Amino acid sequence: MTTLIDAVELTRALIRRPSVTPADAGAMDVVEETLRSLGFACRRMRFGEIENLYARYGTARPNLCFAGHTDVVPVGDAAAWSQDAFAAEVVDGVLIGRGAVDMKSAIAAFAAAAAKAIADGTVSGSISFLITGDEEGVALDGTKKVVEALLAEGEVIDHCVVGEPTSSETFGDMVKVGRRGSINVEITVEGVQGHVAYPQRAANPAPVLIRLLAALQARPLDDGYPEFQPSNLEVTWIDVPNTATNIIPGVAKARLNIRFNPGHTGASLAGWIEAEAAKAAEGFEGRITVTPQISGEAFLTAPGPFTDVIATAVREAAGREPELSTSGGTSDARFIRALCPVVEVGLVGRTMHQVDERAPVAEIRQLQTVYERLIALYFARFS
Structure with missing residues (x-):
């Protein structure tokens, strides 16, 4: 029994x-x-x-x-x-x-x-x-x-x-x-460190990162999907590791998360972020690295x-x-x-x-x- x-x-x-x-x-x-x-x-x-x-x-x-x-x-x-x-x-x-x-x-x-x-x-x-x-x-x-x-x-x-x-x-x-699906993305902008009084000798990554994040947040991802609420992008962390007031930093980093409905896939969103990063990198004497991690579709x-x-x-x-x-x-x-x-x-x-x-x-x-x-x-x- x-x-x-x-x-x-x-x-x-x-x-x-x-x-x-x-x-x-x-x-x-x-x-x-x-x-x-x-x-x-x-x-x-x-x-x-x-x-x-x-x-x-x-x-x-x-x-x-x-x-x-x-x-x-x-x-x-x-x-x-x-x-x-x-x-x-x-x-x-x-x-x-x-x-x-x-x-x-x-x-x-x-x-x-x-x-x-x-x-x-x-x-x-x-x-x-x-x-x-x-x-x-x-x-x-x-x-x-x-x-x-x-x-x-x-x-x-x-x-x-x-x-x-x-x-x-x-x-x-x-x-x-x-x-909803979830994707975490880390963005690293590497520039050239230098003295704030001589910006021509440096490449400040902070404004590049700011413009990139602004461009990403400016796009409404969607208005929702049948049975789902709209997708949303949230910036979760920003860091410019610089303790001095007279130094242009050499690196700037950010993390973001997107919760997305079936109107997107993790891969499509990663591709979009990488494309925006490539635009932001145009004319910049540095490098932008995008590292996505898709938690689930x-x-x-x-x-x-x-x-x-x-x-x-x-x-x-x-x-x-x-x-x-x-x-x-x-x-x-x-x-x-x-x-x-x-x-x-x-x-x-x-x-x-x-x-x-x-x-x-x-x-x-x-x-x-x-x-x-x-x-x-x-x-x-x-x-």
Whole structure:
């Protein structure tokens, strides 16, 4: 007989493992032991210093996957917390701890929902878990590498649910059916250092960088895209490493980020920035180097049977119709989309990454109910 799982107690056990990226601190062991006890075949997939786990119950299709991460962001000012950030204390019905919202509670809730489905005999296919320890970090040795390995092996995942905290103001008011893409760009302008009184003997990189950034910001990227908000470019860092008042600097640097909708690709935006840099370099006795890093492309899981299952599960368990949104930042869904359609469903994200990150116990249990309905509806629809 399958043992049922208390989602709140499992969340507390996970929080008590201080798995600040890239440390695992035994968090993945807790997940693996829990899933093995339910009959899942578990594979640890370590890349670099990152612990990852792929676990599957059953061998038949359809394969419904839950994806999430055990790693968390640093505590910050520990003294500002009302409770120890890793003690997982419940105060007045609220669980306080790093990872309570983002997103150890979702892992626990889906494990508890899977245990219930297995006990009830309603899994007419497979349930799998793709859990990483590298979502809050650089995300190079986590889900990205696991997805690449699963694709190479021919592993088939039909649909995926990611447990990120997607609700906006009230539990169940929003799920994510897509995300904007993200590209980071570093720009280095190298000139010729010299004395400010003799500019003819120098090549000041600062005005060149200023003109380039102004040109980039002057272009409206778009007015939006169906289901997506407009793309935006933000300058995130500028540095001219010069401590003297009478020296023309030899170098100037900047970084920027663009969050973009499907009207663009990372490559097209990188090409545009490089073209603008080439214009800015005309007549300049120096060099401009553009170094782009594409974090992920924009994607959308189109409305259809899978999104209907998600919305129905939320409506039946939470009592409200969720908005199907593409707002917010990026998540590991950007990698999973290479395997299958993906939707994100989770708690209210208001306190994620904050001091006293917290989740009401009642909402963790409600999330488990959403996942229970989701699993039942999924296999009824796709088996």
